[in-house]
Amino acid sequence: MSQDSINRLLDRLEALKIGFDDKARPRLLKILGQLSRREIKDADALIRLHEMLLFICAYPSNREVRRRAEKILSSFKRRVESLREREADFSAFIDPEVSGIVGTAFSSTFTYDIAHWLALHHPKNLTFDFDGYESDARLGETLPRFIPLLEEDALVEANVPFREWMRLAAGVERQEVAWLLESFRKLRVSAKERAELYDSLQLWICWHLNKYSASRTGHRAPLRPREIFYHQEALLRxxxxxxxxxxxxxxxxxxxxxxxxxxxxxxxxxxxxxxxxxxxxxxxxxxxxxxxxxxxxxxxxxxxxxxxxxxxxxxxxxxxxxxxxxxxxxxxxxxxxxxxxxxxxxxxxxxxxxxxxxxxxxxxxxxxxxxxxxxxxxxxxxxxxxxxxxxxxxxxxxxxxxxxxxxxxxxxxxxxxxxxxxxxxxxxxxxxxxxxxxxxxxxxxxxLPPAPRSEWDNFHVRNLGLAAQRRMAQKFDSDSLKFRRASVERVADSLGLRVESFREDERRAFSDWSLMLALIPDIERWTTDEKMAVLNIIRAKAGRDEARYIRLMQKHERLRREVIKLGS
Missing domain, CATH: 3.40.630.30 (Gcn5-related N-acetyltransferase (GNAT))
Structure with missing residues (x-):
């Protein structure tokens, strides 16, 4: 079948994917049947079919329509491989709007947390992509932590073959990506420092989507719903x-x-x-x-x-x-x-x-x-x-x-x-x-009532942070440690608290809140109930359910007025 004929079928599918009446369903099933038997030789057309099939799976008109759409999707790895064998242009598959189709691959500078997760769950489907990589100096400074004697090469030579060093260090049983991420995990540094060190390398990782259930094509909820909803009428607009x-x-x-x-x-x-x-x-x-x-x-x-x-x-x-x-x-x-x-x-x-x-x-x-x-x-x-x-x-x-x-x-x-x-x-x-x-x-x-219409109009949470920076610069010579320590001491004294009795998470929450509370000029004159309510809010910030933190905050009218004033 010619590409023009395929495009006409896709145009008809586009029109029928939101057709939910008795006349549309037979026509939709017929087109799905025709497309299931057609070989599509153009990447853009194959992508278009893929996206419409996913839409139909989300918005099916009946069981058979959904079953046929899923069946065609299950053939996509073979269809993509067929395009690859023809040496078709695959550039369309890496567009963010359509990336993630089974059988394709794309590269990204994933953050440490994402890269580490991918290395745990898909270790054999990840490779480094060094095409155009421009941070060799950073690699030379960081990789010697994991690769003995690399300094001999990295600190003085140009064009260091880092990929070869990593391949040999990883060994034949491991992919370089999984090996490097595991090496980072073992570093004796904080989680924050580990992530910052890895992210500074700006490494491009290519994810090969060989597994159907790990691709957009096959992504379905891990927890099953009660039942599938079949649309019998026009969609809600x-x-x-x-x-x-x-x-x-x-x-x-x-x-x-x-x-x-x-x-x-x-x-x-x-x-x-x-x-x-x-x-x-x-x-x-x-x-x-x-x-x-x-x-x-x-x-x-x-x-x-x-x-x-x-x-x-x-x-x-x-x-x-x-x-x-x-x-x-x-x-x-x-x-x-x-x-x-x-x-x-x-x-x-x-x-x-x-x-x-x-x-x-x-x-x-x-x-x-x-x-x-x-x-x-x-x-x-x-x-x-x-x-x-x-x-x-x-x-x-x-x-x-x-x-x-x-x-x-x-x-x-x-x-x-x-x-x-x-x-x-x-x-x-x-x-x-x-x-x-x-x-x-x-x-x-x-x-919505009872929220006043205009009280939050000019509020920006960033203004709280900027006000804190002004106070730090004016009162503490721009020294963040002095500013934080003084804020904690002042607020603790104003509220009559002993921070030493707090858990670690509560101390961190109190330290952060103190930077904002210290901006309130008369907090030491608040009533005992108002002060105790602030303490409960801060403890809730470090509690199991942060929604409770918000509900407690909403009950503190005086604190609300002061925060709106500071942020507006």
Whole structure:
């Protein structure tokens, strides 16, 4: 079959993948049958088929449609090998939008934590990629820790064959990548120092996706859902979704996942993210003992988790979630919460953006707000296109605006009002990329009662840190150790505490919080109850469940007022 004929079949599949009526299903099955028998000789066409099949697996109209899509996907390793034998151009397979297809490979400078995980789970499928590598000097300084006599070569010679040195040091039974990562693991340094040392090398690792279940092609939820949801009607669109109604709807039923299943879920999250060149803080450092699951409806399962005490941020609470649709991973969300204000990031993988994006967003946000009691939701400028051309091209701002988010900067609000008038009065009008970039210079906010509409408008958590730097420079000669020690002593004295009795995690949390509390001028005059409440908040920061930390914080009105003042 000619490439033109293949493209026509793919065009028909594109139109039918969201057809859920009785007439569309037979036609969809017929096209899937035809494509299953066709040999595709073009990488772009094969990728296009791959992405549509994944979409169909996530949004199937019936059991047979899903079964056929899965069957064709199971043939992809053979199809990719066939392209390789023809010496086809494989460059399209490394694009971040489509990377991770079984049988392909891609290179990335994975961080230590990701590289170490990959070396543990896929040791035979990793190789170093030294094409264009420009950090030989760093290698020469670091590798002698693991390779005896390498200094003789590395410190004085040019063009040192580091790959040969590593190959011989690793031996015939090990790949160089797995050997080097294991060598780093054995270093007698802190976890932070180990990661910094490895990351400074900027090593490119090529991941060969030879295993079907480890590729995007075969990634399916490690924990099975109740049942597959088959779509019988048109997909829900943005106009069908009211964010306010969703956030005021009945709460989700939640189930805590066992530590064993939590570990499997987080391993999966890290793997499916790495296959897309992505690294999410919560996936890398998630707390497998605090994973919660809910069935969000329509075949959607959401797994929510935080990070353990040693990985927490100084002030905000961090949480993340992985989202599945009929066992297929379709996206993720993450939040940074302070009092009732939550910065919420949401990302649907490219393949699934023709699906029920607004509904999925609303359900995920509902879960986060339920667990963290957030009433003011902030969207970072990056999400809508600030230094993010993908957000500009997709018109991400209008996605949020139509859900009810508003810009907080007055000049941007006026610009949005002008654009909305133009959209209402001019047929086929589209907001220019230049205007979208101006709109993306400020964050968006969505508030629900009882959160006041404007209190958080000008708040930025970064302002807390910048205020601390000014105090450090003015009062402590820019000496961070003196500043931290003095802050701990002052706050401990003001609150009447003995820090020596704290656990290690509590001491770390208290030290970080002291840097902010020391900025409050009259904290020593707070009531005993107010001081005790601050202590309980700090202890909760180091506790098992960081959501409790947020709930306690929300009850401290005086602390809330002072923090908003400092950060605005």
């Amino acid at each position: 943005r106009k069908d979704v009211s964010l306010e109604a969703e956030l005021n709807s009945p709460p989700f039923e939640l189930k805590k996942v066992s530590p064993r299943d939590g570990r499997a879920l987080l391993d999966f999250a890290l793997e499916t993210s790495a296959a897309r060149y992505r690294e999410l803080y919560g996936f890398t450092h998630g707390d497998f003992q605090q994973v919660f699951h809910t069935h969000a409806g329509r075949g959607t399962d959401i797994y929510f988790f935080g990070v353990p005490p040693e990985r927490r941020l100084p002030v905000r609470a961090y949480h993340a979630a992985l989202i599945f649709k009929n066992r297929v991973p379709i996206g993720y969300a993450e939040s940074l919460t302070l009092f009732e204000r939550m910065e919420f990031g949401f990302n649907l993988y490219y393949t699934f953006r023709d699906g029920e994006s607004a509904w999925t967003y609303a359900r995920a946000l509902h879960l986060f707000c339920q667990l963290l009691k957030a009433r003011a939701v902030s969207v970072d400028p990056y999400q809508i296109g600030h230094e993010n051309e993908e957000g500009i091209e997709s018109g991400a701002f209008w996605f949020y605006r139509k859900l009810g988010f508003r810009p907080v900067k007055s000049e941007i609000a006026k610009l949005v009002e002008r654009e909305e008038r133009r959209l209402a009065s001019r047929e086929n009008y589209r907001t220019s990329a230049r205007t979208l970039r101006k709109i993306a210079e400020g964050h968006l906010l969505f508030t």
